[in-house]
Every structure is written in structure tokens, then in C-alpha cells.
Amino acid sequence: MTVSKPEKSAKADGVKKVKKVKKVKTATAEQPAAASTVAAAAPVVAATTTSEGAAVAKKAKKTKKDNKTGVAKPTTPAAEKSEDSTTVDDQNKSAASGAVSSTSTKVASTSAGSSPAEPQTMAAFLLKNRVANAQDFQPVPMDNISDISNKSKKALNEYKSITSLFEIQARVFEHAVAGKDVVGKAKTGCGKTLAFCLPVVERFAKLLESQDGEFTKAVSRKKPLVITLAPTRELAKQIIRDFEVLGNAHNFSSECLYGGVQFGPQCQVLREGRQIIVATPGRLLDHIQRQTIDLSEVRALVLDEADEMLSMGFQEDVDSVINALPRKDVQKLLFSATLPHWVNDLVQKKMTDPQWVDIASKDDNSTNKNISHKCIFCPPQFKADTLGDFVKVHAGALFGKTVIFCDSKKEVNELAQHEKLVQLGAGVLHGDVQQNQREVVMENFRTGKIKVLVATDVAARGLDVPCVDLVINTRPPQDVESYVHRSGRTGRAGNSGVSIIFYSRSDEYMIRILKRKLGIEMQRVGPPQPFDIVKSAAKDSTRFLDSIHQDNVEAFLDQAKQMIEERGAEQALAAAMAGLTGYTKRVQGRSLLSSFQDCTCLKLTSNKPIEATSKGFFLLRQFFDKSLTEDKIKGMTLCADNYSCIFDVPSDQVDAMMAIVQTPGVLWDGIEITIPRELPELQERDGNSWQNDEQAHKDRKKMLWERRTGKGGGGKGGGKGGDHGGKGKGGGKKGGFTGRGGGSAGGKGQRSGPY
Numbered sequence: 001m002t003v004s005k006p007e008k009s010a011k012a013d014g015v016k017k018v019k020k021v022k023k024v025k026t027a028t029a030e031q032p033a034a035a036s037t038v039a040a041a042a043p044v045v046a047a048t049t050t051s052e053g054a055a056v057a058k059k060a061k062k063t064k065k066d067n068k069t070g071v072a073k074p075t076t077p078a079a080e081k082s083e084d085s086t087t088v089d090d091q092n093k094s095a096a097s098g099a100v101s102s103t104s105t106k107v108a109s110t111s112a113g114s115s116p117a118e119p120q121t122m123a124a125f126l127l128k129n130r131v132a133n134a135q136d137f138q139p140v141p142m143d144n145i146s147d148i149s150n151k152s153k154k155a156l157n158e159y160k161s162i163t164s165l166f167e168i169q170a171r172v173f174e175h176a177v178a179g180k181d182v183v184g185k186a187k188t189g190c191g192k193t194l195a196f197c198l199p200v201v202e203r204f205a206k207l208l209e210s211q212d213g214e215f216t217k218a219v220s221r222k223k224p225l226v227i228t229l230a231p232t233r234e235l236a237k238q239i240i241r242d243f244e245v246l247g248n249a250h251n252f253s254s255e256c257l258y259g260g261v262q263f264g265p266q267c268q269v270l271r272e273g274r275q276i277i278v279a280t281p282g283r284l285l286d287h288i289q290r291q292t293i294d295l296s297e298v299r300a301l302v303l304d305e306a307d308e309m310l311s312m313g314f315q316e317d318v319d320s321v322i323n324a325l326p327r328k329d330v331q332k333l334l335f336s337a338t339l340p341h342w343v344n345d346l347v348q349k350k351m352t353d354p355q356w357v358d359i360a361s362k363d364d365n366s367t368n369k370n371i372s373h374k375c376i377f378c379p380p381q382f383k384a385d386t387l388g389d390f391v392k393v394h395a396g397a398l399f400g401k402t403v404i405f406c407d408s409k410k411e412v413n414e415l416a417q418h419e420k421l422v423q424l425g426a427g428v429l430h431g432d433v434q435q436n437q438r439e440v441v442m443e444n445f446r447t448g449k450i451k452v453l454v455a456t457d458v459a460a461r462g463l464d465v466p467c468v469d470l471v472i473n474t475r476p477p478q479d480v481e482s483y484v485h486r487s488g489r490t491g492r493a494g495n496s497g498v499s500i501i502f503y504s505r506s507d508e509y510m511i512r513i514l515k516r517k518l519g520i521e522m523q524r525v526g527p528p529q530p531f532d533i534v535k536s537a538a539k540d541s542t543r544f545l546d547s548i549h550q551d552n553v554e555a556f557l558d559q560a561k562q563m564i565e566e567r568g569a570e571q572a573l574a575a576a577m578a579g580l581t582g583y584t585k586r587v588q589g590r591s592l593l594s595s596f597q598d599c600t601c602l603k604l605t606s607n608k609p610i611e612a613t614s615k616g617f618f619l620l621r622q623f624f625d626k627s628l629t630e631d632k633i634k635g636m637t638l639c640a641d642n643y644s645c646i647f648d649v650p651s652d653q654v655d656a657m658m659a660i661v662q663t664p665g666v667l668w669d670g671i672e673i674t675i676p677r678e679l680p681e682l683q684e685r686d687g688n689s690w691q692n693d694e695q696a697h698k699d700r701k702k703m704l705w706e707r708r709t710g711k712g713g714g715g716k717g718g719g720k721g722g723d724h725g726g727k728g729k730g731g732g733k734k735g736g737f738t739g740r741g742g743g744s745a746g747g748k749g750q751r752s753g754p755y
Contacts, residue, residue: 122174140165183355215299228277255274282314295326378595404474411474426450469498510700602649610644634649639680
């Protein structure tokens with residue numbers, strides 16, 4: 001027997017109303033900014049929805065049973081009224097119900113389209129949005145995360161327009177906000193600083209809001225709650241800025257402690273009370289030993305760039321700081337771009353069930369993929385001049401930023417005084433620079449008053465300077481981790497960058513080691529050519545014209561019209577742009593192959609393989625005089641395609657050679673001789689196995705260690721000594737600070753290390 005019409009209608013209406021009220025509930029949850037009446041009415045509607053849904057389900061079940069027995073019970077008016085208890089007429093009985101009804105209609109229609117996601121915890125969000133590959137991970141919008149407070153969201157948005165979190169930040173937040181120990185490893189430039197600042201502050205803010213008695217007392221005493229250790233003063237000052245932004249939003253005070261400044265003012269600040277402390281290990285240990293800092297309420301310890309702290313000799317200081325913490329439940333967070341094996345000892349001994357967040361090992365390339373790696377062979381005498389040209393081409397002379405890394409303080413000082421870098425505006429940063437001067441240099445570099453920063457490795461760790469376009473290494477660093485951190489000063493926060501290494505023949509092995517161990521492609525390039533330099537200057541001048549006030553432009557209009565009449569518009573404007581950028585004389589070129597001045601690189605191409613340099617010389621002798629091929633052509637090098645080779649010739653001979661080449665019938669079929677605009681890919685030199693490269697690397701590091709520590713001694717004839725001179729077997733006595741020993745076989749040594 002079929003269901004009667006009234007019963008069918010009531011059943012359909014009941015189901016429809018249930019669905020409608022459910023939409024009201026969802027919409028109200030998704031829009032917390034709705035009227036208070038909506039919020040008040042939501043529980044009532046939800047309760048009605050539940051009871052009505054149960055009644056409809058019960059009625060449907062009973063009807064189904066009656067149908068089986070062949071009996072159809074008519075629907076009474078009372079039942080119909082009960083089923084229609086949440087109709088619009090009944091809802092209009094109160095203003096609150098009316099608000100719910102109007103809101104539900106509006107939101108329900110919106111929900112059919114694309115509504116914003118409902119906020120949820122970070123753990124739930126990551127579980128729901130798991131990805132198989134790290135490359136597929138998308139930044140997490142903070143608006144979708146319920147356990148990030150609105151105060152923090154607003155502060156980060158106003159600070160650096162941060163509205164989403166990178167992978168390292170999102171994955172660490174999940175564990176750190178819950179109070180767990182975390183070991184974080186990520187490529188440099190991925191935002192590790194915010195990865196620990198945000199969850200630590202959020203965790204403390206939630207404890208404060210929960211009215212935790214013990215924690216509230218600790219906050220009221222203004223004793224340190226979190227200690228963050230950084231290896232350098234510059235990195236510590238960078239970290240404190242992020243903590244200040246987030247801490248101020250939740251009324252937490254902060255302070256940065258580092259050496260090189262007076263001790264008294266820091267003690268006064270600590271007496272006043274600070275909840276967040278960022279410090280270098282040495283200065284914090286001084287405060288601990290002098291009992292000027294109270295660590296009894298410390299709840300979290302952060303070690304940033306942990307591998308660098310340990311390699312710089314801070315291992316004992318870090319252990320002493322950890323042992324000085326009275327509480328045993330201190331949360332520990334360890335972060336670094338690289339994690340050597342010996343860091344595991346610290347993790348195993350000092351951390352409790354740490355959560356590992358390693359997003360760097362997901363890729364073979366442990367450097368930032370936004371960085372383009374290049375290398376250039378350049379003799380030392382031409383390094384400074386060529387380096388200045390690279391800055392102009394890749395970063396620009398007016399708007400870009402460049403960091404140049406040197407191995408010694410002496411090289412930093414000498415390079416910064418070179419004519420081209422002085423014109424660009426170069427600042428110096430190394431261990432001998434006083435702290436107040438360091439702060440001035442870094443601030444000027446951040447604001448763009450200084451375009452080039454010449455530094456030792458003191459600037460290689462963790463410094464987040466926005467929009468660094470170019471990083472230059474004056475020679476290859478002697479360990480892979482150093483190159484990762486140096487190159488990581490560019491290509492940060494999703495921007496692209498360029499990293500260039502200058503090398504000589506004796507350093508070529510290190511280029512191969514870096515390529516093999518980091519899994520990167522490192523393009524060999526030649527020095528910038530005159531065309532590239534002038535073209536880059538033209539781009540700078542175009543941007544510079546946009547900043548000129550219109551009143552000044554009008555003052556030059558009469559003279560501009562006269563120049564156009566005399567030279568033509570294009571010639572007049574081009575000459576003015578050249579003068580504006582300082583290129584009034586002919587730009588001197590360099591060889592793409594050797595970087596030598598007054599030399600030009602030519603390329604010989606054949607339709608048959610060129611297996612050896614001797615074949616290249618043979619072909620050239622067929623077209624040019626013997627005196628030219630034997631005396632003038634230098635540096636013959638085979639290209640990777642096996643069908644071409646490049647070589648240097650004196651620049652004053654190029655025109656004559658190209659005139660011969662362009663004469664019909666001189667060159668054989670399939671032979672070309674050209675002037676390349678870019679350095680082609682070259683063949684690897686023979687006899688360089690990875691074992692030989694590793695041995696050369698060990699020998700080089702041993703030599704540097706002996707030079708810095710004053711080791712080494714006199715040989716049979718006196719030989720080379722250490723810092724204070726050697727003592728030779730032939731009778732020479734130990735020398736003084738000049739390094740020269742007395743007697744006939746005195747030693748010869750270095751006075752001090754390069755740093």
C-alpha cells in the first residue's frame with residue numbers, strides 16, 4: 001500500500017527543514033562576526049534540529065513498518081503542527097529567531113558556492129592536507145589555523161605582511177605549541193626563526209589565558225621564561241626582533257644579551273625583568289656565573305644554528321647553560337640548516353623524546369632551489385676588478401644588494417678599498433669591527449644606504465637581510481656547510497638569487513666537491529663583457545629616471561630639445577644615460593676564458609670531433625701565420641660538445657684574425673671561428689678522481705689549521721715554523737713574533753691566524 005499524500009508531504013517537509021537548519025548551524029560557525037542574536041539563537045536551533053530530526057526518523061521508521069503490514073495511519077493535524085514547529089512563522093516569534101532565519105538564508109546560498117574553510121588546529125590541518133612530496137607543500141594560511149591567536153596574526157601581518165606559514169614553520173608549530181622537544185632541520189632561508197618564535201609565544205600566551213596559577217606567578221615576577229641561544233651577535237639581534245613583535249602583542253617583554261658592549265646596562269635590564277631572553281652563549285654564561293640572571297622560571301630553551309655554535313667552540317658553554325637550568329621540564333628546541341653527526345650527542349643526552357622535523361633531507365640538493373650557482377676561474381690579480389663588474393651586472397649599481405665573503409680580515413679590508421667597490425658603496429664586517437660600528441653597517445645595508453657588504457663568515461649564519469640579489473665567494477669555502485650558509489643569504493623567502501665562486505687552479509677540486517656533495521649544477525661563467533655591463537647600467541638609469549622630480553625635468557627641457565636637434569632623439573638619450581651611469585670612456589673587456597685584460601676569447605667549431613687541443617692548434621695553423629698560432633694563442637680548452645674549443649688571443653689581433661676568417665675560401669667547409677658572447681660548457685680536466693679531490697681537501701684543511709693554531713715546526717734546514725717561528729735542526733733558535741729564527745737555519749712562520 002502506498003503512503004498517503006499528507007504523510008508523504010510531512011515527511012518531505014521534515015527532511016527539508018532538517019537540512020536547512022543544519023546549514024544555519026554551519027554558517028553561524030563559519031561566520032563568528034555575525035550578530036550576537038545569531039550566536040544566542042544558534043544553540044536553540046541546534047536543539048530543535050536534533051529533536052525534529054529524531055521525530056522525523058522515528059515517524060518514517062514507523063510508517064515503513066505500517067506499510068509492511070498493509071496499514072496506513074493518517075497524519076493528524078497535531079502531528080503536522082509538531083513537524084512544522086520550526087517553520088518561518090514560528091521563528092518570527094522572536095527577533096533572535098528572525099535574525100537566524102535571515103542569516104541562514106543568506107549564508108546557505110553562500111555555502112553552495114565557495115565558503116571559507118572552517119578554522120582548525122594545525123595538527124588537524126596538516127593531517128587533512130598531507131602531501132607525498134615536499135615540493136607539493138603549499139604555505140598554510142594562518143586564518144585557517146585556530147590555535148594561532150588573532151593577536152599574533154595581526155602582529156605578523158603588520159610586521160612583514162605575513163599571512164601564511166612555510167613548511168618548517170607549520171610542521172614545527174604542531175609539536176612545539178604542545179610543549180614537545182623539537183629538532184628542526186631546513187634549508188637556509190626557509191624561515192626557521194619564526195618556526196620557534198611563534199609556537200613558543202603562543203604556548204605561553206595560552207598558559208596565561210588559562211589562569212594557570214604557577215605560570216601566572218612566574219609571569220608577574222618578570223623572570224625569564226624562554227632562553228634562545230645564537231652563535232653571533234648579528235643573528236641574536238635578528239631573532240629578538242621577531243620575538244619583540246610577537247611578545248609585545250601578548251605583553252611579554254624581551255631583551256638581547258651579547259658581548260662587545262658594557263655589562264652594567266644589561267644587568268639593570270635584567271633587574272627590571274624580562275620574560276624572553278636572546279643571547280650569545282658566552283655573554284649568557286657570564287651573567288649566570290655572576291648571578292645577575294635568574295633562570296628558575298625558564299620553561300623553554302631554543303638553540304638556533306646549533307651546529308655553528310658547537311663548531312665555533314661553544315659546546316662547553318651550551319652544556320653549562322643547559323645544566324644551569326633548575327627545572328627539569330624545560331622544553332628544548334634545536335634548529336639548524338645542517339646537523340652533523342656529533343650534534344646527535346646533544347640531542348640524545350639533553351632532549352626528551354624529540355620530534356624530528358627534517359625537510360632539508362627530502363631533496364638531494366640541500367641548498368635553496370631559488371639560488372643559481374655559478375663559478376668563475378680568475379687569477380688573483382684580477383679578482384677585485386672582475387668582482388666589481390659582477391656586482392654591477394647581477395645586482396646593479398643603484399638598487400641591488402650584494403654580500404661578498406672573504407676568508408680573512410685582511411682580504412676584507414683590502415677588497416673594500418678597491419675603486420669599483422668604493423664607487424658602489426661598500427661596508428665592512430668582521431671580528432675586529434666594534435659592536436656599535438657593526439650595528440651601523442648592518443642597518444645601512446638593510447636600508448640600502450650600503451649596496452655591498454664585504455664580510456667574513458660572521459655574516460654567513462642566519463642573517464635575514466631582505467632582497468640580497470648576489471652572494472660572491474672570493475674563493476671556495478673549505479667545507480660544504482659554510483657554502484650552504486653563505487649562499488643562503490640570497491634567495492630567501494621565495495625570492496631568486498645568484499651565488500658566484502671565484503677560484504684558481506689550486507681551488508678547482510673544491511668546486512667539484514661542492515657539486516658532488518650538494519647535488520647542484522654549478523655553471524662555469526666568464527667575466528661580464530662590456531655589452532653586459534653597459535646594458536645593466538642602462539636598466540639602472542631607467543629606474544633612476546622614475547625618481548626625478550618633475551620640476552627638475554622641466555628645467556632641462558630647453559637643453560634637451562637642442563640636443564635632439566643636433567644628435568637625434570635616440571643618440572641624445574643614449575649619451576645622457578651613459579653619462580648618468582658614469583660610462584663616459586670605453587669599457588675595457590676581459591677574456592671569457594681567463595679573465596685577463598687585453599685578451600679576447602675565440603671559439604673554433606668543426607663538423608668533426610676535436611679530440612685534443614693539438615688538433616685545435618693544427619686547424620688554426622691551416623688558416624693563420626705560424627707566428628700567431630705559436631706565440632699569441634693561449635689557454636686552448638676543449639668544449640663539452642667535443643666539436644669545439646676556445647682559446648685566448650691578444651685583443652689587438654682580433655680584428656685582423658676576423659678579417660682573415662671572413663675572407664671567402666679561407667676556412668674549410670664545416671669550420672667556424674667566432675667571438676662567443678657567453679662561456680660554453682667546458683670538458684672536465686683529466687686525472688681528477690673524487691679520491692684525489694678529497695685528499696687535496698684534507699691537505700688544504702690541515703695546512704690552514706696549522707697556520708691558524710701555530711702548529712708546524714722547523715725542518716732540517718729550519719723550515720717553516722708556527723706563529724712564533726720555527727726551530728730548525730740545523731741550529732736555528734725559535735724566532736720571535738716576526739717568525740724568523742736566529743742562527744743559520746732559523747724558521748719562518750706566521751704571526752697570527754686569518755680571522
